[in-house]
Amino acid sequence: MRHHIRRFTGMKLRIRVFNLGSNRIGINGILGGKRFTLQVRCNSLLAQNRRLVIFNSRTFLENPGKWRSIKQSGSVTIEDFGPNTITPFMLFKELWLYTRALFLTGQLQNECIEEVAFSFNGGKDSTVLLHLLRAGYFLHKGGQNSPNGSLNDFPIGTIYFESPCAFPEINSFTYETAATYGLQIDNIRLDFKAGLEALLKSKPIRAIFLGVRIGDPTAVGQEQFSPSSLGWPPFMRVNPILDWSYSYTSIGSIYDTVPNSLLSISNSSNKFKPAYLLADGRLERAGRVKKLSSTCSQLPADSNGLNSLDLHKTSLLTASVIAVGDEILFGIVEDQLGPSLCRKLHSIGWSVSQVSVVHNNIDSVAEEVERQKSTSDMVIIYGGVGPLHSDVTLAGIAKAFGVRLAPDEEFEEYLRHIISDQCTGDRNEMAQLPEGITELLHHDGLSVPLIKCQNVIILSATNVSELQKEWDCLIELTKSTELLALLEPYVSKNVTTNLSDVEIAQPLSKLCLEFPDLYIGCYRKSRYGSLIVSFRGKDEARIESAVKALYKKFQPDAFIEIKN
Secondary structure, three states: OEEEEEEEOOEEEEEEEEEEEOOEEEEEEEEOOEEEEEEEEHHHEEEEOOEEEEOOOOOOOOOOOOOOOEEEOOEEEOOOOOOOOOOHHHHHHHHHHHHHHHHHOOOOOHHHHHHEEEEOOOOHHHHHHHHHHHHHHHHHOOOOOOOOOOOOOOOOEEEEEOOOOOOHHHHHHHHHHHHHHOOOEEEEOOOHHHHHHHHHHHOOOOEEEOOOOOOOHHHOOOOOEEEOOOOOOOOEEEOOOOOOOOOOOOOOOOOOEOOOHHHEOOOOOOOEOOHHHOOOHHHOOOOEOOOOOOOOOOOOOOOOOOOOOOHHHHOOEEEEEEEEOHHHHOOOOOOOHHHHHHHHHHHOOEEEEEEEEEOOOHHHHHHHHHHHHOOOOEEEEEOOOOOOOOOOHHHHHHHHHOOOEEEOHHHHHHHHHHHOOOOHHHHHHHOEEEOOOEEEEOOOOOOOOEEEEOOEEEEOOOOHHHHHHHHHHHHHHHHHHOOOOOOOOOEEEEEEEOOOHHHHHHHHHHHHHHOOOOEEEEEEOOOOOOEEEEEEEOOHHHHHHHHHHHHHOOOOOOEEEEOO
């Protein structure tokens, strides 16, 4: 027995659900002070144009907004004349949730499996959903399928809409997966709507599991349980991973997908990082071109609205910044180098994935460097460099790379010119560098070379002016040695508005989907002050287009541009 209370605009809905066996559940409820009783079969729920229709039961509910309290032939219909209160769709959702809960707890018989289907297209989202469903069914069966916990017979019918526009690798993966996990595939070669209509006529399918996520264009307006749209065959769309916001990178058809240039390696036109290293999940569709027609005709690959695949302009290299210092964590000093480094990195077209502060502790430094060096193209670390007991940065870096500290004669020579004979006891300690991975970056403007350990650069600056000097030298070295890739710098535009967060939230979410290659953010300088909307990217024309698109979503003069 389950118990539930829900309130809709002053009306209380109380439901008790009982398992009656033979795929039936009983529902006793009170709605607005009126009692009602339902008996529902598992195969009797059907969404139809946002109405609730219950077949093979004692109740038929229809006509949203006006329900009658009449008993006829053992059926009960509940009436409510109040505006904007409970609707049949709301009750339908409640009933469906309970039916689902009973199924997942094994209280319904297996016959209702045939009324549930799974739409599989070989993509990353539906693959994740496949394994979640397999795990759920395995638990439902109590792990009885095989002694080692595998599941070779997946009972839920699987739908695959085969398209000539799909990548051959996707087709191959789909059929290999079906063979591996025993999927019962219905291969449909019609268009989606016609194929679905034919399938639902031939099979008693009432619900379809879909791998739709909140960032997908088709997810707008959907919930975990959403009836099919008006004009489509009636079925329940079930979206278990709707709230998953990040999924690496997106593949469409052979005509609207190009390599995601944001994953390109050092301006190479044919080398790309793995998709899971995409630093910003909002950019997973940056490799999708605009769809100009519903056919599979050849489309120009314009990288989702970008003018061209100019890798110098669109490549995304990521850096992470690590500050070493207990004094920052204790709040004794304010870190000014981190924000300054972020601005400098953006000025050469790099994206900053993370800024972190760690203790003056070898293990803390080592753990953070090890984590960041494998996910970022470059790591910049500052603080903790010198002869003091708290200067552990170089030791931490050595541990992160699995090497030892060893004296470096060249570096020691530089130190000798600086400190002379003032502290000979500590001089050799200061000259110990990570062995076998260290490169000294010489510049006439620096008294001591910068230190580089593979993709980790160590700065010795302690204030903004010292940082500026080291940065200028680093950029000069880059121009002559290609130490860093100098990309198209980020440009930005900010607008301000007095609109509330609620008013602007949904239009901004849609705008982010329309311009996945831009960073669109919001912030306030005070809780009750104006809202600032920031646009940041590498293509000024795209930023202008995004700003104009935002303006069109609201009344004129709703926004004021902030001059830089």
